[in-house]
Amino acid sequence: MISILLVDDHPAICFALKVLLEKQGDMVVSTSTGENLLAQLHQLRPQLLILDLELKHADGLDLLPRIKLHYPHLNILIFTSQSAGIYALRTLQAGAQGFMNKNMPLENVEPLCRLIMAGYQCFPEGTLFKAASVSNNSDAHEALSGRFSDREIAVLNYFRQGKTNKEIADLLMLSNKTISTYKARMLQKCGCDELSQLISLVFKEGDNEDP
Known part of the structure; x- marks a missing residue:
């Protein structure tokens, strides 16, 4: 079984995504609003964290480095309505394994989860190229x-x-x-x-x- 913690403070999204993922039969999903997230991660020990960036009790981008510090091997999929143009590269650099915008069909989440669990990085087109360009000290990040x-x-x-x-x-x-x-x-x-x-x-x- 793949254990997943879904962090989103929109109950409708949590319910729909939990039903969709658990319908696969080999995924078990716990949900959270993001409050006291580090303590919940310690208690639940999920294999995959699905994290919204825009939370009432915390900022997901601000949380990412702290999560990776305490749980460096935790797989993280960012699932957010925030702009990929601003956030995708930042979340990759902060240690996330994937980024998906909420304007995409919910059905896309399950295959992304499987790819991440198989060791792949799943980001919008161009994000990995930008990361390589930045690491080579090019001007690609002059936005x-x-x-x-x-x-x-x-x-x-x-x-x-x-x-x-x-x-x-x-x-x-x-x-x-x-x-x-x-x-x-x-x-x-x-x-x-x-x-x-x-x-x-x-x-x-x-x-x-x-x-």
């Missing part, structure tokens, strides 16, 4: 979003959702001052005066890079 760290992208995405400095600080366990520093630094990096302008530029670029 606007490439100027930001993973933590900065997490903060920017929370701003995109309309969260306040305090809400973001609480979610990422940082101080308000740190969030303000991230905001000022990102605006400076892109020469923007307004946060709304920065969000529009970065996430529009990401959408344009999606396959």
Whole structure:
């Protein structure tokens, strides 16, 4: 049996995907909203983690390095509505084995799970090429979003959702001052005066890079 932990705070998605995967007969699926995820991983010890990036209690991209630090051999499939253009390469570099956008049919999840469990990496077209180009110090990662760290992208995405400095600080366990520093630094990096302008530029670029 393949043991899977599905982390998504949308009950309908959890239910549909759990039914779909367990119907195969050789998969058993537990679900989680992402709260206290490291403790749940320790308790359940799944072979595969299916992780959304946009969670109420945490940011998936921010969680990835901590998960891989504690569970380096855990297979991880990112299943998210976030832009592949912004996030696919970052999640690959953070240790994920696959990336799938939620606008794809749910039926695609099961074969991706099997490929990952068989040792394959499953990412949108061009992601592995970008990773190789970045490792060779080319200019392939000169996109606007490439100027930001993973933590900065997490903060920017929370701003995109309309969260306040305090809400973001609480979610990422940082101080308000740190969030303000991230905001000022990102605006400076892109020469923007307004946060709304920065969000529009970065996430529009990401959408344009999606396959």
